[in-house]
Amino acid sequence: MEYSRLKNGKTLIIRKAQKEESSKFLDYINKVCAESENLTFGQGEFGITEEKEVEFIASLAKADNGLMIFALIGDELVGQLVFNGGHRPRIRHTGEFSITVLKEYWGFGIGTELIKYxxxxxxETRLIRKINLRVRSDNQIALNLYKRLNFKFEGTITREFFINGNFYDSIHMGMEIDD
Structure with a gap:
């Protein structure tokens, strides 16, 4: 568990997710997907049952190359990050992360703290050697954050998102982890 002081003066707690919090997470994700067009799913599209979410959180807790963390202010879930590592021997050292923060907390450094964690x-795992991400090409705030944290541009995938009748490209970025 880590504590840090945010730009708004509040204390942020970052800790690993617990499977008993699956309902709290699903409530959170339903709220966050209604606030942003930058996700790979929109309102009502997440499509995961509470039972499946319990299984998912438990599987990440057991995995040596998977992570799910929550950002909390008091008891309120305000952000989350999931890193999924590869399942086969040749790709176990790499994975992709996704991150969300409630809109009312954008700009306070929560995303930065989650990614640093x-x-x-x-x-620390000494297993993960590459972190990947993808981001909508027009999400300049996120792109600036990833660049500031030393993620490198690796390519553009055209038409990866289709939202409200429009196509959007995604930028793929990565960070190599070396000793």
Whole structure:
């Protein structure tokens, strides 16, 4: 568990998710997907039952190359990050992360703190050697954050998102983890 002081003066707690919190997470994800067009799913599209979410959180807790962390202010879930590592021997050292923060908390440094936690965790595992991400090409705030944290541009995938009748490209970025 880590504590940090945010730009708004509040204390942020970052810790691993617990399977008993699956309902709290699903409530959170339903709220966050209604607030942003930057996700790979929209309102009502997440499509995971509470039972499946319990299984998912439990599987990440057991995995040496998977992570799910929550950002909390008091008891309120305000952000989350999931890193999924590869399941086969040749790709176990790499994976992709996804991150969300409630809109009312954008700009306070929560995303930065979640990503720093993940990077430190990856280094500590000594297993994770590459962190990947994808982001909508027009999400300049996220792109700036990833660049600031030393993620490197690796390519563009055209038409990866289709939202409200429009196509959007995605930028793929990565960070190599070395000793």
């Amino acid at each position: 993940m990077i430190n965790w990856a280094k």
